[in-house]
Amino acid sequence: MNAKNGKILVVDDNEDILFALKLLLKPHVELVHTTANPNDIPDLLGKTEYDVILLDMNFTKDAISGQEGFSWLERILGIEPSAIVVFITAYGDAEKAVKAIKAGATDFILKPWHNEKLIATVSSAVKLKQSQKQVSDLKERQKEISNVMDSPFHDFIGKSEAMLSVFNTIKKVAKTDANVLILGENGTGKELVARALHRDSPRSEEVFISVDLGSIAETLFESELFGHERGAFTDAKKDKPGRFEIASGGTLFLDEIGNLSLPLQAKLLTVIERREVVRVGSNKPKSTDVRLICATNNNIHSMVGEGAFRQDLLYRINTVEVHLPPLRERYGDIPLLANHFLSVYTKKYKKKIKNISAEAIKKLETYGWPGNVRELQHAIERAIIMSDSNVLQPDDFFLSSQKSSTGSSMEFETFNLDEIERLIITKVLKQSQGNITQAANELGITRTSLYRRMEKYDL
Structure with a gap:
C-alpha cells in the first residue's frame, strides 16, 4: 500500500x-x-x-x-x-x-x-x-465532452427540409440498438450523425469509438479491430485489445466502410454475426457487445451490384440508413452554418468580427461546395484568421474551386450531373497535373473514390 x-x-x-x-x-x-x-x-x-x-x-x-x-x-x-x-x-x-x-x-x-x-x-x-x-471520472469527462460536441448537434445544424428529415430519423433510431449506415459525401457530417445517435441512445454513458477504416493498412486490420496477443507478430510486444473489445457496451463507428477489400469484409461479417472476436495470435473467442454505426461516401448499393461489396454484409450494417444531403442541396442552411462558424472561430481566435456581409453570404450561396460543410467551416475559419475588419466581405473568402486557372468562373452547358462531375474531375486533374492525392483533396473525396470516378468516366 x-x-x-x-x-x-x-x-x-x-x-x-x-x-x-x-x-x-x-x-x-x-x-x-x-x-x-x-x-x-x-x-x-x-x-x-x-x-x-x-x-x-x-x-x-x-x-x-x-x-x-x-x-x-x-x-x-x-x-x-x-x-x-x-x-x-x-x-x-x-x-x-x-x-x-x-x-x-x-x-x-x-x-x-x-x-x-x-x-x-x-x-x-x-x-x-x-x-x-x-472509471467514473473518465465516463463523466466523456459525457461532458460529448455534451459540448453534440449539443444540440454541435456543428451538425440546419433548418432545411432535408436536414429536418435527418434529425427526425436520428430521434427515432437513436433509442434503439439497430445498426445504422450513414451515406453521404465527404464533409457532410457523417461522424456528427454517429455521435448524435450515440448520445441519445441507452449506451450514452458508455464509450464511443470511431475508426477510419480508410486509414488502416490491410495488414493491420485484424490487429486494430480485433486485437492481438503478445508475440503474435514482430512488433506485438504486449497484449492489445482491438476496437471491438474497447467499444464493448458502447458504440463502434466504422467510417469509410466502403473502402474495405472483399477479404476484410468477410472477416468483419464473421465478427458481426458471431458477436465475438478472436485476437491475432489466439484461438480463444471473446464476446463483444457493440452498437454498430457505419458510414461511407461511396454508392455502396452500386458496389454490391458490381460485386465490390458483399450484399450479406450490407444487410447486417444497414438496418436503418441515414442519407446526408450535400451542401449544394441545402443552400438555405448556408447563412445559418456560416454564422455558427463565425461565432465559434471569433471566440477561438479572439477576433472582434461581428458579422458576415450580405454580399459575402451571396458569394457563399453561389459556390458549389465540393467539400460540403467541412469546406465551408474551413473557409470561415481562414477568413476570420486573415481579416482585419469587423465584418467579413466577399474578398475575405478564397474559394479555390470557384475559379478556373485563368481566373474565370466555371460555367456548364448542361445540367446533367454526371457530365458536370466528369468536367469538374477533368479540370481538377489538369490543374493538379495528374497528382491524384492533390486532386482528391481539392475535390473533397478520397483517393479511392476519385479512382472509381475516373474509371466510371474513362479518364
Missing part, C-alpha cells in the same frame, strides 16, 4: 479490535475512522467519502449468524452503491464468505488476522475503489 493512501472506516463492537486496527492501518493510510456503534454509519458516510469500510459481521454478544452485518451491508450500499465493504468476523466459513460476496461485499477477513495479509487485503480494496473512481 502506498504511504498515506486511502480513507478507511472500521465498524466493530469490540473497542480492542478498533484500537488494534487503527494502530495497524494508520502508518499506511491517509485516514482511519473507527466506531463501535453501527448506527453511526449513515452520519459518517454523509461526512466522509471512504475508500474502504471494514465491517464487523456480528454486533450482538454471542451472535454468530452474521445477519446484522448483512443488514448493515445492505444499508451501506443503499447510501453509497459503489462502497467497498470488507467483512471482519471470528466465525467465518466458506458459506458465509460466498454469501457476503453475493450480497455485495468485496472481501472477507477472519479474526484473528495476520497483519501482512490484512494490510494486503485493505491495499487491494483501496486500489479497487480508486480504479472505480478513475
Whole structure:
C-alpha cells in the first residue's frame, strides 16, 4: 500500500479490535475512522467519502449468524452503491464468505488476522475503489465532452427540409440498438450523425469509438479491430485489445466502410454475426457487445451490384440508413452554418468580427461546395484568421474551386450531373497535373473514390 493512501472506516463492537486496527492501518493510510456503534454509519458516510469500510459481521454478544452485518451491508450500499465493504468476523466459513460476496461485499477477513495479509487485503480494496473512481471520472469527462460536441448537434445544424428529415430519423433510431449506415459525401457530417445517435441512445454513458477504416493498412486490420496477443507478430510486444473489445457496451463507428477489400469484409461479417472476436495470435473467442454505426461516401448499393461489396454484409450494417444531403442541396442552411462558424472561430481566435456581409453570404450561396460543410467551416475559419475588419466581405473568402486557372468562373452547358462531375474531375486533374492525392483533396473525396470516378468516366 502506498504511504498515506486511502480513507478507511472500521465498524466493530469490540473497542480492542478498533484500537488494534487503527494502530495497524494508520502508518499506511491517509485516514482511519473507527466506531463501535453501527448506527453511526449513515452520519459518517454523509461526512466522509471512504475508500474502504471494514465491517464487523456480528454486533450482538454471542451472535454468530452474521445477519446484522448483512443488514448493515445492505444499508451501506443503499447510501453509497459503489462502497467497498470488507467483512471482519471470528466465525467465518466458506458459506458465509460466498454469501457476503453475493450480497455485495468485496472481501472477507477472519479474526484473528495476520497483519501482512490484512494490510494486503485493505491495499487491494483501496486500489479497487480508486480504479472505480478513475472509471467514473473518465465516463463523466466523456459525457461532458460529448455534451459540448453534440449539443444540440454541435456543428451538425440546419433548418432545411432535408436536414429536418435527418434529425427526425436520428430521434427515432437513436433509442434503439439497430445498426445504422450513414451515406453521404465527404464533409457532410457523417461522424456528427454517429455521435448524435450515440448520445441519445441507452449506451450514452458508455464509450464511443470511431475508426477510419480508410486509414488502416490491410495488414493491420485484424490487429486494430480485433486485437492481438503478445508475440503474435514482430512488433506485438504486449497484449492489445482491438476496437471491438474497447467499444464493448458502447458504440463502434466504422467510417469509410466502403473502402474495405472483399477479404476484410468477410472477416468483419464473421465478427458481426458471431458477436465475438478472436485476437491475432489466439484461438480463444471473446464476446463483444457493440452498437454498430457505419458510414461511407461511396454508392455502396452500386458496389454490391458490381460485386465490390458483399450484399450479406450490407444487410447486417444497414438496418436503418441515414442519407446526408450535400451542401449544394441545402443552400438555405448556408447563412445559418456560416454564422455558427463565425461565432465559434471569433471566440477561438479572439477576433472582434461581428458579422458576415450580405454580399459575402451571396458569394457563399453561389459556390458549389465540393467539400460540403467541412469546406465551408474551413473557409470561415481562414477568413476570420486573415481579416482585419469587423465584418467579413466577399474578398475575405478564397474559394479555390470557384475559379478556373485563368481566373474565370466555371460555367456548364448542361445540367446533367454526371457530365458536370466528369468536367469538374477533368479540370481538377489538369490543374493538379495528374497528382491524384492533390486532386482528391481539392475535390473533397478520397483517393479511392476519385479512382472509381475516373474509371466510371474513362479518364
